[in-house]
Structure formats: structure tokens, C-alpha cells
Amino acid sequence: MALFTDADSMSVITNFDNQLSNLEYLDYVSSALPYHLLDKPRVLIIGAGGGSEVLSALYHGSSLIETVEIDPQVVNLVKDEYAYFSNQIFSHPSVKVFVAEGRGFIQSSQSKYDLIQLALLDSFSASSAGVYALSESYLYTKEAVKEYIRHLNPEGILSITRWLKLPPRDGIKLFATAVESLQELGVENISSQLIFLRSWATSTLLIKRSPFTSPEIRIIRDFLKERLFDPIWYPGIKFDDINHYNILPEAYYYQASQNILFGERQKFYADYSFYIKPATDNSPYFFRFFKWKSLPHLLKTMGGQWFPFIEWGYIVLIVTLAQAILLSLILVILPLFSLKKKAASGNKLPIFTYFLSLGIGYMxxxxxxxxxxxxxLSYPIYAVAVVLAAFLFFSGWGSYVSEKIKIKRLSTITLAVVAIVVMALIYLFYLEDIFNLFIAHSDIVKILLSLLFIAPLAFFMGMPFPLGLARVFSRAPSLVPWAWGINGCFSVIATVLATVLAISLGFDLVIIIALSLYILAAVSFRKVDFSLKKY
Incomplete structure (x- = not known):
């Protein structure tokens, strides 16, 4: 029975008549390999879906299976509504089901596993079309991979299976992520702890906490030969071993693995047609592959067939940004022609700079x-709701308090900006360590702590805007709507621009830019006073 999520991502609920022997076909997929290297493993499956990976673990004799599924409705369908059809696999004595987000679950867990399995967590069609290009995924970052490895037993294996796509993109990016993660963990002989293979439709990457042994390599070679799978990398592989069964025009994957492991890695990243540098928690856009400089090459070599290889989500984002900038400039400039002659005669650049800086910096x-x-908080919807609520409420409180302060006191805006810069920098460098102290607590505790962490920063961020409006009102009241409009227009631009910058440069740099804008606003605040004295 097919189970579709959002009319796209598909998993399967299987009626196997309570006979594990009926599941033999699950031994002929690439994600089955680690079970041939482990004896009665303790398994963690991230992304339970309809239960196919759980069935595979049961078929291969796993001693304990813990599975994590973010969608409670999916768990309910398999465990309750279709319990008879699914043969109650989620109620099996060896199976424990957790409704949680995968990364959050493993960060808060102290358990160790023989196998951690992530298999086909997104649909082939959506992945191929590039609709995930703007989707943050903290499951495939370097930090995530290192966290998975830390939760493995000494001989444990991390297995990640993804759809095979041509030209090669995310499979190579995943391999690069594994290599750099092991390097950051201090592994000296990285190549000895990696296995990479492909079937006709999928690629599977195995990362072992210790080197693969010679007997294990023989088992792997037999597994591949019996199932007509092609190796991409295993310790001791030779060029003659590759591209025998599911033949590609060139040995793309093998060549990429060689460059990443033994070649000039950074040069390979730069020269490759797609963006394959590993994603990080600072820029968690694993599905971002588009490179502007590759567009002419794609057009030249593929003609009209280049469309499927473009991350359209990213292109739409750029177009949206351009539209927002154009419309905002029109809406900011046109009102100047309707202002009174007296108000329109002075220097308005400090006002423009001040409210532009606040609009972009805040967002x-x-x-x-x-x-x-x-x-x-693990769940994006929790993060959006809590962070927005905290910023709106405490910024509003800061705005209210700022009204009690005399407009002429320049130290008020200086104090607010200094507080914003200091607190934001503290969070920038230490927030991750603070999170690690409380990551295992309940959702309600983490929500309350989140409000507490955000409160002082948001409080001071609420002060500059009303202080600036009051300063403008005291000198040129007719410019207040214009100033307000500048802030609003550039707040809209900032929501799109922040994502564009984060994809390319990371969220840390976005925060640094925001703090620079707040400092610029503080400087402009004094100039607003001088530029408006003549009105």
C-alpha cells in the first residue's frame, strides 16, 4: 500500500502475512549491505515512513530496532488504522517507535547503535526537480554526520541511501560530507572507513567508526556481484572494478571519490558543474547545487535539456528578490515628489540609511x-512560532520603554545598539554550547528557555525604531510616513535577502552584517538630528 506525504513523497505499508521469508526482496536493495556486515545489530532508523526499513531490519535479524518518525499521522496510520494490514510491525517486541525529529532525537539520546540508517528520506521527483533547494536540512550537515558517528558502537556503521541522479550531485556531496566529517573527527586513514556503491536507482554510503577489515571487504564484493551493483569506493578498489553492471557514460562517481579523497579537493569543488561543498549547520542547504558560472556550460552542452538540472526554487528566490528591490525603490522614491517643499529640501540620506539599516538588521x-x-526545538514550526512570538513581544516592550526616554539623549540609541551587538555576539559564539546543556529537556522547558534567551536581545532591538521616529517627528513630522515606509520596504527585502546570503555565506555572516547595520544606524541617528535642524 502506497503512503504519500504532501501528494509526493512516497513510502510503503507492506502486508507480509507475518512471514519474514516473504520479505526476501528487501535483501536486494543497496541499503541492505550493512546487515551483511553486522550480527544481530542494534539499529536506529531515522525516517520510519510506512515501515519498509523496519521490515528490512527485522528480516535481517536485528536484536533491537528504534525508529524515529517526525509525522505522528504516519505513525498512527501504520500502528493503528492499518495495523492489521501492516501486521502490527510498529508494535513488534523488537521495535520502538518515537515521534520526533531525527537530528533532535539523536542529539538528546545517550544510546549507542551498531547501525544508524537513513534511507530515501525525500521523493525522487521532488529531489530531481530541485524543489528542496531552499529547504534547510539538518540531517545531512557535517555536524549531523559527526553526531551520528559519535552514537555508533566501536564497530558501528552509519548508512545513508539516496536516489541516484545524473549528472551526479547529491551522492557526491554526501561523500564529501562524510570525508570532511571524518577528517574533523581526527581520523587519519579516512578512505579505510568508507564504502560507496550504487544500484540502478540508488546510491548507498557506509561510514564505519573503525576501518573496514579484509573479510568485510570480501563480503561487500560478493554482495555487489550477486546483486549486480556497482562499487564506487571501497578500500583497495581498482579502476577495473567499476562501472560493470549499471553502466554510465563515464566513471563520474569513481572519479569524484578519488578527487575528494586524494586529489585537490577544494579545486574539485570549485571546478565541478554543481555546488557540492558539504552543508553545515551554519548553512544547512544540502540540496543547493546550482552554480551561476555553470549555467553557460549547461546551456551549451545540454541545450533545452538543462531545465531539469536547475534548482528552480533558488531561481525563483532571486527573481523575488529583484522584484522586491525594484518595487521598494519605487515606493521609497515616489513619495518624495508629494512631500511639502520645505520637507523635501533637506538631506534625507541619514533618514534613509537609518531606517533601511533597522529594517534589514532586525529581520x-x-x-x-x-x-x-x-x-x-527540533521542529521548524516550533522555532518559527516561539522566535517570532518572543521577538514581537519583547521588542514591543522595548519600544514601549523607549518612549519614556527623552528624544535628545543620544546615549539611549548608543546603549541599545551596544547591547544588541554584545548579546548577539555572545549568542553567535556560545549559543550552541548553551543548547547542548538543555537539549535533552522536554519541549515545554526548551520553549520557555528559548523565550528567556531571546528576551533581552529582542528588548533592546525594539528601541531604535521608535527612537528614530520620534527624532524625525520632532524635526519634520511630514517625513514620518516616509521613514516608516522605508523600514517596511526593506524589511520585506531582508526576508528574501537573508536566505540568499545564508545559502551562499551562512547565517553567522548574516548576523554579522545585521550588527554592522545596527552600528551604521547608530551613526546615522546623530546625522538625522543635524540634517533636520533646518526644517
Missing amino acids: FIEISFIQRFILF
């Missing part, structure tokens, strides 16, 4: 904090 920090708190 940059808010959006960056939403992303950071996803890791802490």
Missing part, C-alpha cells in the same frame, strides 16, 4: 535566530 537577526532555534 536578518530574527530569521537567523529562527534557523538556530530549529536545532534546539
